[in-house]
Amino acid sequence: MKKRTSLMFLAFILMLSLALVGCSKNTANESSSEGEGSGSEEASVDTLVFGRGGDSVSLDPATATDGESFKVTKNIFETLIEFGEQDTELAPGLATEWTNSEDGLTYTLKLREGIKFHDGTDFNAEAVKFNFDRWASGDKEQYYYYNSQFGDRIKEVKVVDDYTVEFVLNSPLAPFYKNLAMSPFAIASPAAIEEHGDKFLENPVGTGPFVFKEWKRNDRITIVKNEEYWQEGLPKLNQVIFRAIPDNSARLNALSSGEVDLIDGVNFSDVGTVEANADLQTFYRPSLNVAYLGLTSTRGPLKEKLVRQALNYAVDKEALIDAFYAGAAEPAKNPMPPVVAGYNDDVVDYEYDPEKAKELLKEAGYENGFEMELWAMPVARPYMPDGQKVAEALQANFEAIGVKAKIVTYEWGTYLDKARLGEADTFLLGWTGDNGDADNFLYVLLDQDSIGSNNYSYYQNQEVHDLLVAAQTTADQAEREKLYKEAQVLIKEDAPWIPLVHSQPALAGKANITGFLPHPTGSDVLSTVEFK
Amino acid sequence: MLTYTVKRIFSLIPVLLGLSLVVFFMIRAIPGDPAQLILGQLATKEAVEALTKQLGLDQPWFVQYFHYVGNLLTGDLGESLRTKAPISEEMVPYLMATIELSFCAMFVAVVIGVNAGIISAWFQNSWFDYVAMVLALIGVSMPIFWLGLMEQWVFAINLDWLPTSGREEVRNPVTAITNIYIIDTIIQGRTDQLVEVIKHLVLPSLALATIPMAIIARITRSTMLEVMRSDFIRTARAKGLKMFWVVYKHSLKNAIIPVLTIIGLQTGLLLGGAILTETIFSWPGIGRYIYEAIGYRDYPVVQSGVLVIAFIFVMINLIIDLLYAAIDPRIKYH
Numbered sequence: 091m092k093k094r095t096s097l098m099f100l101a102f103i104l105m106l107s108l109a110l111v112g113c114s115k116n117t118a119n120e121s122s123s124e125g126e127g128s129g130s131e132e133a134s135v136d137t138l139v140f141g142r143g144g145d146s147v148s149l150d151p152a153t154a155t156d157g158e159s160f161k162v163t164k165n166i167f168e169t170l171i172e173f174g175e176q177d178t179e180l181a182p183g184l185a186t187e188w189t190n191s192e193d194g195l196t197y198t199l200k201l202r203e204g205i206k207f208h209d210g211t212d213f214n215a216e217a218v219k220f221n222f223d224r225w226a227s228g229d230k231e232q233y234y235y236y237n238s239q240f241g242d243r244i245k246e247v248k249v250v251d252d253y254t255v256e257f258v259l260n261s262p263l264a265p266f267y268k269n270l271a272m273s274p275f276a277i278a279s280p281a282a283i284e285e286h287g288d289k290f291l292e293n294p295v296g297t298g299p300f301v302f303k304e305w306k307r308n309d310r311i312t313i314v315k316n317e318e319y320w321q322e323g324l325p326k327l328n329q330v331i332f333r334a335i336p337d338n339s340a341r342l343n344a345l346s347s348g349e350v351d352l353i354d355g356v357n358f359s360d361v362g363t364v365e366a367n368a369d370l371q372t373f374y375r376p377s378l379n380v381a382y383l384g385l386t387s388t389r390g391p392l393k394e395k396l397v398r399q400a401l402n403y404a405v406d407k408e409a410l411i412d413a414f415y416a417g418a419a420e421p422a423k424n425p426m427p428p429v430v431a432g433y434n435d436d437v438v439d440y441e442y443d444p445e446k447a448k449e450l451l452k453e454a455g456y457e458n459g460f461e462m463e464l465w466a467m468p469v470a471r472p473y474m475p476d477g478q479k480v481a482e483a484l485q486a487n488f489e490a491i492g493v494k495a496k497i498v499t500y501e502w503g504t505y506l507d508k509a510r511l512g513e514a515d516t517f518l519l520g521w522t523g524d525n526g527d528a529d530n531f532l533y534v535l536l537d538q539d540s541i542g543s544n545n546y547s548y549y550q551n552q553e554v555h556d557l558l559v560a561a562q563t564t565a566d567q568a569e570r571e572k573l574y575k576e577a578q579v580l581i582k583e584d585a586p587w588i589p590l591v592h593s594q595p596a597l598a599g600k601a602n603i604t605g606f607l608p609h610p611t612g613s614d615v616l617s618t619v620e621f622k
Numbered sequence: 623m624l625t626y627t628v629k630r631i632f633s634l635i636p637v638l639l640g641l642s643l644v645v646f647f648m649i650r651a652i653p654g655d656p657a658q659l660i661l662g663q664l665a666t667k668e669a670v671e672a673l674t675k676q677l678g679l680d681q682p683w684f685v686q687y688f689h690y691v692g693n694l695l696t697g698d699l700g701e702s703l704r705t706k707a708p709i710s711e712e713m714v715p716y717l718m719a720t721i722e723l724s725f726c727a728m729f730v731a732v733v734i735g736v737n738a739g740i741i742s743a744w745f746q747n748s749w750f751d752y753v754a755m756v757l758a759l760i761g762v763s764m765p766i767f768w769l770g771l772m773e774q775w776v777f778a779i780n781l782d783w784l785p786t787s788g789r790e791e792v793r794n795p796v797t798a799i800t801n802i803y804i805i806d807t808i809i810q811g812r813t814d815q816l817v818e819v820i821k822h823l824v825l826p827s828l829a830l831a832t833i834p835m836a837i838i839a840r841i842t843r844s845t846m847l848e849v850m851r852s853d854f855i856r857t858a859r860a861k862g863l864k865m866f867w868v869v870y871k872h873s874l875k876n877a878i879i880p881v882l883t884i885i886g887l888q889t890g891l892l893l894g895g896a897i898l899t900e901t902i903f904s905w906p907g908i909g910r911y912i913y914e915a916i917g918y919r920d921y922p923v924v925q926s927g928v929l930v931i932a933f934i935f936v937m938i939n940l941i942i943d944l945l946y947a948a949i950d951p952r953i954k955y956h
Binding site: 137139144145147148229230231288291304306307308309310312331333334335336337339340343344346347349501502503 | 666669704705706712715716770771774775778779782785786787788789792793795798901902903904906910911914916917918919
C-alpha cells in the first residue's frame with residue numbers, strides 16, 4: 091500500500107511536469123500562429139463584432155423590456171412604421187402609408203407588398219392582426235410594452251384586404267403612430283410563433299435585414315445577412331456578432347486589441363484615449379435622455395416649493411458636464427430633451443446662484459439649512475456615468491447653501507424599489523425615451539397617475555395632470571405641443587426635480603467603419619454599416 | 623479505505639440537508655411577499671395570487687420544503703423567471719465555463735505555488751525566498767479588477783500576444799459538446815480552435831490564480847520548513863539520498879496535508895467567487911449568471927445557483943478528505 095501511494099505520487103509529479111512542458115509549448119505556438127490569424131481576419135472583414143455591456147434577455151421584442159434585447163431585435167424584425175435614421179420622426183417601414191379618421195379612432199395602414207419572413211411565409215395584413223391579437227390576449231406582465239403603450243385602447247384590428255389593415259380604438263391615442271414605431275411592436279412571423287411557442291424568444295423570425303443564427307447566453311448572439319431582404323443592396327455586412335463584455339474598460343481594451351469592431355458604453359473619461367488612437371473613431375448617440383435629481387415632494391422640508399427651488403439654484407450644471415461628461419452633454423432645464431416635439435425652449439432655468447438659493451431657504455424658514463439624504467445611483471448609465479461622483483459634486487453644491495446632504499446608496503434593484511415607494515429624500519435617476527414622444531417623458535415620469543411606477547418624486551399637480559391627459563387624447567399635433575409647453579412651465583415652477591443634463595452617450599469603433607448611424611432610442615439598425 | 627470512504631460520504635448527508643434548508647429559507651428571508659417581489663409593483667393581484675399558487679407559497683413551509691427536496695432529488699432545479707427555461711439545463715454551459723477556468727487557474731496556482739514554496743523553504747532566507755515571499759504578499763493583496771485590466775493592457779494591447787476577453791475567437795466559434803472547450807476542440811480535432819481556446823484561457827487563469835497561488839506558496843513554505851527540521855529528514859539526508867528525493871518524496875508527502883486543505887478550500891472559492899474575473903474577462907461563467915439573476919430578481923436561479931456551488935464545494939472537500947487518507951494512511955485510523 092505504502093509503495094503504491096508513493097508511486098502514485100511520483101506519477102502525479104510527472105504529470106505536472108509534462109503539463110508544464112505542454113504549457114510552454116503552447117506559448118511557443120502563439121507566435122507562429124499569428125501568420126494564420128491574419129488570414130482569418132481577412133475573411134472576416136464582412137463580419138462586425140459589436141461589444142456591449144450586457145446580454146439580451148429575450149429576442150422576442152414583444153416580451154422584451156430591456157435595451158440590450160432591442161439592440162438585437164431591431165436588426166431581425168421591422169415595425170409597421172419606422173423612426174428616422176437618427177431622429178424619432180415617422181418614416182415608412184412595413185407600412186408605406188397611413189391615414190386616420192378625424193375623431194382619432196380609426197387608423198388605416200397600407201402594407202408593403204411582396205415581403206417574406208425569414209421562414210419564407212408571407213408578410214400581410216393577417217400577420218399584423220395575428221401579432222396584435224397575440225399581444226392583446228396575453229397576460230399583462232408578459233407583454234409589458236403593449237399594455238403600457240396601448241392598454242385596452244385598441245378595440246379591434248381589421249383585415250381590410252391582404253395589404254390593408256385598420257385599427258379601431260376605444261378612445262383617441264395621440265402617440266399611436268410613434269408607438270407603432272417602437273421596437274416592441276415589431277411584426278413577427280405567425281408561423282414561427284406557433285411553431286416555437288414559449289421558445290420563440292430564442293428562435294426569433296422577422297422580416298429584418300438580418301436572420302437569427304445562434305445565441306449563447308451571457309456570451310454572444312450571431313445574426314447573418316438576410317439574402318432575400320426587400321431593401322436593394324442591404325445589408326452590407328454578412329454577419330453581426332453581439333458580444334457581452336460587462337466592464338466598460340475591458341470592452342474598450344477588446345476594441346483596442348481588435349477583438350471587437352464597435353462598442354457602446356464608452357466612459358466619458360475614456361473618450362480622449364479613443365480620439366488619440368488613429369485606428370479608432372468616436373460616435374455620439376443623439377440625446378434622447380434626461381438625468382435628474384428627484385426631490386420627493388412628500389418628504390420633510392422638500393414639501394416646500396421654495397426649498398425645492400432653492401436646491402435648483404444651488405446646482406452648477408456646467409461644472410458637472412465638464413467634470414463627468416467630457417463636455418458631451420447639455421444642461422437640462424426641462425424634464426425632456428430638446429429633440430422631442432413640444433419642448434418648451436422659452437422656459438428659463440434656475441441659474442446657478444447660491445446667494446439666491448440661500449435667500450429662498452430663508453424665506454421658507456430654513457435659514458440654517460437642514461439635513462437630507464442624497465441617493466447615488468450604484469450603476470453607470472449613459473445619462474449618469476458615475477452616480478457616486480455626481481452625488482459628491484451635488485453634495486458640495488448643497489453644502490454651500492447650508493444644506494447637509496448625506497450620500498446613500500443601495501443595490502440597484504433595491505434602490506429602484508425603495509425610491510418608487512417614496513423612501514428617498516433626493517435621488518439621482520434618469521430616463522431614456524422609448525419613442526421620442528413628449529408623453530413618454532412628462533406623463534410617464536411626472537403625472538400623478540404614474541406615482542408608484544415611474545413618478546418617483548411623488549409629484550402631484552391637478553393642472554399638470556389635466557394638460558397631460560388632454561394631450562394624450564388630442565389628435566392635432568400643434569395643439570398637443572401647446573399643451574406640453576404649458577405643462578413644462580408649471581413643472582418648472584413646482585420644481586419636483588433638478589433636471590441635470592441631457593447627455594450624448596459615446597460609442598467607439600474601428601476607424602474604417604462607415605455607415606453607422608447611432609439612433610437616439612439606443613437601438614441601431616446595422617444594415618448600412620460596412621468596412622471601408 | 624472503503625469503510626473510511628463510506629463513512630465520509632454518509633457524514634455528508636446532514637451537511638447537504640442543512641445546506642438545502644439554508645438555501646430554501648434564503649428566498650423566504652427576503653422581506654415582503656416573494657411573488658410580489660418577483661412580479662414587481664405593477665403586477666395585478668390575480669397575477670400575484672396565481673404565482674403564489676404556482677410556486678406553492680400558499681402551503682405550510684414543511685410541505686414546501688418537502689416538495690423542494692423532492693424536486694432536487696429528481697434533478698429539478700425549477701424554472702428561470704427571466705428566460706422560462708429549466709435551470710438545470712440552462713446552468714450547464716455556465717457551470718462548465720467556470721469549471722474550465724477554475725481548474726486551469728488552480729492548476730497554475732498549484733504548480734507554481736507549491737514549487738515556489740518548496741524552493742523557498744529549501745533555500746530559506748536566500749534571495750529567492752525573500753523575492754518569492756514578497757511577491758506572494760503582493761499577490762494576496764492584489765485587486766483582481768486592476769490586475770485584470772493591467773494584464774489586458776500589457777499582453778493584449780501592447781504586446782498583442784493574447785486576446786482580452788471571452789472564451790473563443792467569435793469569428794471562428796467552437797461547437798459545444800461538453801461545454802469544456804479544451805475537451806470539445808480536442809474531440810473535434812480542431813487544433814486551430816484549441817490554440818485559440820488556450821490563448822483565451824491564459825489571462826483570466828493567471829488573474830484568478832494569483833491569490834490562491836500566493837496562499838499556497840506561503841503555506842507550502844511554512845509546512846515544509848517544519849517537516850524539514852524533523853528527524854526522519856535528517857536521517858534521509860544522512861543516508862545520502864539525492865536532494866530531489868528528500869524534498870519531493872519524504873518532505874512534501876508529510877507537508878502536503880495543510881496544502882491540500884488550502885487547495886480544496888480555494889478551489890471551492892474559485893468556483894463561486896470568480897465573479898470579478900468573469901466580469902473583467904467577460905467569461906460566461908456561473909458567477910455572472912447568478913449575479914445577473916440577482917439584478918433581475920430571478921430568485922429561483924439565485925437559489926439553485928447557490929445550491930449547486932455549495933454542493934460542488936462540499937464535494938471538492940470530500941475528495942480532499944479522501945486524498946488525505948490516500949496520502950497519509952494514519953488519518954483513516956483516527
